[in-house]
Amino acid sequence: MKTIALNGLGRIGRLAVRLLAERRPDLLCALNDPAPLDQVVHLLRHDSVHGCLDLPIDGLQEAGQDFLRLGDRKVPLFHAPEPSEIPFPDCASLVVEASGRFTRRADAARHLKGAVTHVVISAPSPDADLTVIAPVNGAELELARHRVISNASCTAHATAPMLRILDQAFGLDHAGMSTVHVVTNDQRLMDLPHKDLRRARAAFMSIIPTTSSAFGALHRVIPTLPEGFGGVALRVPTLNVNLVDVVATLRRDADVAGIRRAFQDAAGGAWKGLVGIADPHAVSSDFTGRAESVVMDLDLTMALGPRFVKVFGWHDNETGYAARLCDLVMDLAGRI
Numbered sequence: 001m002k003t004i005a006l007n008g009l010g011r012i013g014r015l016a017v018r019l020l021a022e023r024r025p026d027l028l029c030a031l032n033d034p035a036p037l038d039q040v041v042h043l044l045r046h047d048s049v050h051g052c053l054d055l056p057i058d059g060l061q062e063a064g065q066d067f068l069r070l071g072d073r074k075v076p077l078f079h080a081p082e083p084s085e086i087p088f089p090d091c092a093s094l095v096v097e098a099s100g101r102f103t104r105r106a107d108a109a110r111h112l113k114g115a116v117t118h119v120v121i122s123a124p125s126p127d128a129d130l131t132v133i134a135p136v137n138g139a140e141l142e143l144a145r146h147r148v149i150s151n152a153s154c155t156a157h158a159t160a161p162m163l164r165i166l167d168q169a170f171g172l173d174h175a176g177m178s179t180v181h182v183v184t185n186d187q188r189l190m191d192l193p194h195k196d197l198r199r200a201r202a203a204f205m206s207i208i209p210t211t212s213s214a215f216g217a218l219h220r221v222i223p224t225l226p227e228g229f230g231g232v233a234l235r236v237p238t239l240n241v242n243l244v245d246v247v248a249t250l251r252r253d254a255d256v257a258g259i260r261r262a263f264q265d266a267a268g269g270a271w272k273g274l275v276g277i278a279d280p281h282a283v284s285s286d287f288t289g290r291a292e293s294v295v296m297d298l299d300l301t302m303a304l305g306p307r308f309v310k311v312f313g314w315h316d317n318e319t320g321y322a323a324r325l326c327d328l329v330m331d332l333a334g335r336i
C-alpha cells in the first residue's frame, strides 16, 4: 500500500497527524522533525488551541530509533534537518512537506528519492509543478507530470470559494481581499530581527500589516481572476481563526438578498462540507475546530454601490487547512 511520511511537526504537521490518526491511521508511515522525541510527544498530547488529544500517544526508543505510538500504531520518528538525509522507509511514497522551510520546488524535491514519488507542500510555492485547491482545479492534477504539488494556503482555500461563488453567480469584474489573520510562528513574540520588518515586531502588541502568499496561489489556481486581484494580511493578536474580507465589483446586478442566496445555495450544493454558513452574531472563537474551508458570515454582506459588494468568511486556519491537506494526500495515496 502507498503510505505517507510527514516532514515538520508544527501547527499544521501535528494537526495533520491528529486527523490522519483519526481518519486513516493505516496511511501514516513515518515522521520527521528536528525536535527531540519528548518535545514532539508533549506538543502532540497538549495543544493550547485544540485541547488534549483523545488518542493515547507515547514515545519510545528501540535500538536507537525513536517511535511515536499513536493508538495502536507505531510510527518511526526521524530528526534530520535536511530532506535528502531523512531515512524514510520504503513504505513512504508521498511526503507531506509541512516544515515551512522547503517551499521552493528544488528544496521540496530533495524528498524525491527511494520510494518517494510525490511531495505535497503545505504552503504556497512559487514554482511547484502544480498548486492545487482540489475543488477548484483538482482535475488538472496529473500524477506523472506533477511530482511536487503545493496545497496553497489556508487563506487561499478560504478565499477561492468566495471568489468562485461570486463569479459564477454575478461575474467578477474587479476584486480585492484583506485577511484578518492570527499570529503564526513566523512572527516574533517580542521585537527580534526578521526580514519582514513588521513581522519583526512583538506579535501580541499590535495589528501587524504584512504580505500574504495566498494571492500568488490564487492567481495560479484561478487564472481567470481579475488581473489586479490583491490585498493585505492584517495579523492580529489572537491564536486561531481568520476572517477574510472580500470586496468586488460585479458584471451583473446583485443585492444583499441575492448574494446571500448564492452562498446559501453553494453551501448546500456544490460546496457542501467546504463552505458553511455562520450562526448570527458570531465572533472568531466560535469557529475553532470547524473543518470547512470557509464559513460565510452572511449578516455582514454589504452592497456598497451599483454592482459593488463586500462579503466576509471565517475559517479555522489550522483545522480547515489540515483537513484540506489530509483530503488531498488521502486522495493521492489511493492513486499513486
Ligand SMILES: NC(=O)c1ccc[n+]([C@@H]2O[C@H](COP(=O)([O-])OP(=O)(O)OC[C@H]3O[C@@H](n4cnc5c(N)ncnc54)[C@H](O)[C@@H]3O)[C@@H](O)[C@H]2O)c1
Pocket: 007, 008, 009, 010, 011, 012, 013, 032, 033, 034, 035, 080, 081, 082, 098, 099, 100, 101, 103, 122, 123, 152, 153, 154, 184, 185, 186, 317, 318, 321
Ligand atoms: N499555521 C497555519 O495556520 C498554517 C496554515 C496553512 C499553511 N501553513 C503553512 O504550513 C507550513 C508550516 O506552518 P506551521 O504554522 O505548522 O509552522 P510551525 O512553525 O508551527 O512548525 C514548523 C515545524 O517544522 C519543524 N522544523 C524546523 N526546521 C525543520 C527542518 N529543517 N526540517 C523539518 N522540520 C523542521 C519545527 O520543529 C516545527 O515543528 C508553513 O509553510 C505555513 O505557511 C500554516
